[in-house]
Amino acid sequence: MFNLDQAISAWRRQLAAGGIKTPEVLDELESHLRDDVEQQVRSGTSEEQAFNSATQQIGQTNVLKVEFNKVGLAKWWQLPIKLKGMLIRILGREQPFPFPDLNTFTPRGLQTLELAREEAPRLGHDFIGTEHVLLGLMKSEDGIVLKVLRKAGVDNSAIKAEIERFVGVGPVHEANMAIPYTPRARKALHLAAREANALNHVHISTGHIFLGLLLENEGVAGHVLRNLGVQTETTREAILKDLAGS
Structure with missing residues (x-):
């Protein structure tokens, strides 16, 4: 029987083995994954199907590693929309420019x-x-x-x-x-x-x-x-x- 928590743990281990080892990044990716799964399940999709679909949408390990390595490059906006949102939330926790009052x-x-x-x-x-x-x-x-x-x-x-x-x-x-x-x-x-x-x-x-x-x-x-x-x-x-x- 499919167990979502076990599947996500295995997915995180796969990401870490592929080179994405920063806990903060892994937590952010997992948060997006769980949000996607939850939305799909509410629409009637099974947890297993939702998990498989969500992981495909986020991307394969080797692709994610390449994309996250692009942080800071001038053309960062060319990343997939989903990854841009993740990167911005991660980077946004330490902003060099304070937001004006x-x-x-x-x-x-x-x-x-x-x-x-x-x-x-x-x-x-x-x-x-x-x-x-x-x-x-x-x-x-x-x-x-x-x-x-x-x-x-x-x-x-x-x-x-x-x-x-x-x-x-x-x-x-x-x-x-x-x-x-x-x-x-x-x-x-x-x-x-x-x-x-x-x-x-x-x-x-x-x-x-x-x-x-x-x-x-x-x-x-x-x-x-x-x-x-x-x-x-x-x-x-x-x-x-x-x-x-x-």
Whole structure:
């Protein structure tokens, strides 16, 4: 008779033998495995079938080892969506960039963060990256960023299409209040706070958030904007000019 706990223990031993030995990583993988199994069982699948399906979705040992070894590389976003979420949760426990106090954001700035949180599950992602923050900016009611991008010949639909082409789209799921920010997204917001402070602005607005994305520039948002022909320095100067007059 199939025993789920025994099967998971054997699976963990197989992962460890294949080179994935960090307990924190193994715990994170097991957590995802159990979540997948639980969801499938609730839908009427047997535990054994659910376990086999879930392990196949997460990946084989040799593939997982290669993918986890890619952490820190510039093209980390090209990892499968499921693995990206796992890596972000593991890495997110020790963040080099503190998240700005929410009280320091303008209402439109907060709206952008909320829209980013909604965009992530729409794309089937269980993390908030620079791409989701950019999509949040495009959906925000503040006109500074939209005006500057339109002058550069870029509109909402072009950015949305390029992001989806760049990172891929997974199954849509419900938004999670605890969804984590990627290290690059946190860095972008940290830079946004720094820009606001440098301009002697009390609050972080959508313009500052966009400046943070431009300055971070190695995240998905930076690559997408460059792919669409947005010139970093020219756009930055235009945003600064608008902020100076606000």
